[in-house]
Amino acid sequence: MPQGETNLSQILRTLSPDLNPGEYIFHSTNDPSQFDAKDIIGLFKEKEGVTVIISKELADRKKISYQFIASWITLNVHSSLDAVGLTAVFSNALAKENISSNVIAGYYHDHIFVATKDANKAMKVLRNLGEGSN
Numbered sequence: 001m002p003q004g005e006t007n008l009s010q011i012l013r014t015l016s017p018d019l020n021p022g023e024y025i026f027h028s029t030n031d032p033s034q035f036d037a038k039d040i041i042g043l044f045k046e047k048e049g050v051t052v053i054i055s056k057e058l059a060d061r062k063k064i065s066y067q068f069i070a071s072w073i074t075l076n077v078h079s080s081l082d083a084v085g086l087t088a089v090f091s092n093a094l095a096k097e098n099i100s101s102n103v104i105a106g107y108y109h110d111h112i113f114v115a116t117k118d119a120n121k122a123m124k125v126l127r128n129l130g131e132g133s134n
Contacts, residue, residue, distance in 0.1 A: 003080060004078045004079050004080030004081065004083065004108070005077060005078060005079050005080060005083065006079075006080045006082065006083045006084075007083075008083065008084065008085045008086060008089070011077050011079050011083060011086055012086075012089065012129055012130055013130060014077045014130070015075050015076075015077050015090075015126060015127075015129060015130040016075065016076035016077055016130070017073050017074070017075050017076070017123055017126040017127060017130075018073065018074045018076055019071060019072075019073055019119055019120075019123055020071075020072040020073070020074060022055050022056070022057070022072070023055065023056040023057075023069050023070065023071065023116055024041060024053055024054065024055055024056060024069075024070045024071070024072050024113060025053070025054060025055075025056050025059045025064070025066035025068065025069060025070065026051055026052075026053055026066070026068060026070070026102075026113075027051070027052050027053075027054065027059065027064055027066060028046075028048065028049040028050065028051055028052075029049055029050055029052060030049050030050065032050045032052055034062075035052060035054060035058075039054055039055070039058055040052055040053070040054060041053040041054060041055070041072070042104055042111075044104075053104075053113070056069055068115065069115070069116045070102065070113040070114060070115060070116060071113070071114055071115075071116045071118075071119035071122075072111060072112075072113055073111070073112045073113075073114065073119070073122060073123065073126065074109050074110075074111050074112075075090075075109055075110045075111070075112070075126070076109060077109070078108050078109065079109070079110060081105060081107070086110065087103055087105075087110070089129065090110075090112070090125075090126060090129060091103065093125050093126075093128075093129055094112075094114070094122055094125055094126075097118075097121060097122075097125055099114055099115070099118045099121060099122050099125065100114065100115060100118075101113070101114055101122070102114070112126075
């Protein structure tokens, strides 16, 4: 497998954020098998239950309640899992604009879930981070 980038300056220069289509929700369950694996965006096991990230559309169809509607932003740079400082840089930049960020690191990319109302503003902040590091 290709190695991810560890140099923070290089990562920021090539951040390349994309706003994925759709709206997403976080749901806690003790039975994640109620969802088809192909419908699950993310899954994390906690002592209180299993957090499942699914589309709002699926949640509405299944009549699943939720409190937070999110947009999903993918940072297309292939950052290494041991790169230092990336999450701090973008979460601080988003926080300065009063944008909450819920972050998931995948093997290849970081994924940020923000309130749908803040999605366009968050994209602007993230694009400016990349431009500001040149």
